[in-house]
Amino acid sequence: MSLIERFSFQHLVNPAGSIVVGQAGIDVPFEIKRIYFLHDVPTGQSRGAHAHKKLIQVAVCAHGSCRFRLDNGVETAEVLLSKPDEGIVIRPMIWRDMYDFSSDCILLVLASEHYDESDYIRDYKEFQNAFRPR
Ligand code: TYD
Numbered sequence: 001m002s003l004i005e006r007f008s009f010q011h012l013v014n015p016a017g018s019i020v021v022g023q024a025g026i027d028v029p030f031e032i033k034r035i036y037f038l039h040d041v042p043t044g045q046s047r048g049a050h051a052h053k054k055l056i057q058v059a060v061c062a063h064g065s066c067r068f069r070l071d072n073g074v075e076t077a078e079v080l081l082s083k084p085d086e087g088i089v090i091r092p093m094i095w096r097d098m099y100d101f102s103s104d105c106i107l108l109v110l111a112s113e114h115y116d117e118s119d120y121i122r123d124y125k126e127f128q129n130a131f132r133p134r
Pocket of ligand 1: 038047049
């Protein structure tokens with residue numbers, strides 16, 4: 001599977017105003033247990049710098065833009081999110097960094113689990129060691 005797994009939301013474009021839709025278990029590939037969004041990220045601020053052990057997420061810039069750098073322990077890839085209907089799926093054990101946030105960016109995240117700090121790997125060496133045979 002490609003490191004950048006794109007996710008297209010259904011986009012109902014209408015002169016009266018457009019609607020972007022994702023449905024858990026139909027197009028979003030998990031039951032959504034949590035949503036959150038980032039906004040007002042200061043210029044030059046980067047975020048992320050972690051991986052998750054179990055969590056699956058879909059991320060999309062509902063407004064504005066930002067870049068993701070994803071790392072599966074073997075390779076890295078970058079992607080610009082700049083359209084409200086074009087997101088990415090982030091599977092478990094993918095290190096992510098987010099940066100180049102536009103000042104108007106609203107980064108929406110759909111998550112497969114409730115918040116659980118013990119699901120995070122925030123130490124890059126620990127992330128790399130997880131791929132080594134014991
Ligand atoms: P984090 O996931 O590290 O943010 P990002 O990947 O966007 O840089 O979370 C930042 C802080 O917010 C951290 O202290 C945990 C807290 N947090 C919650 O309490 N609940 C949540 O659902 C999320 C996403 C974060």
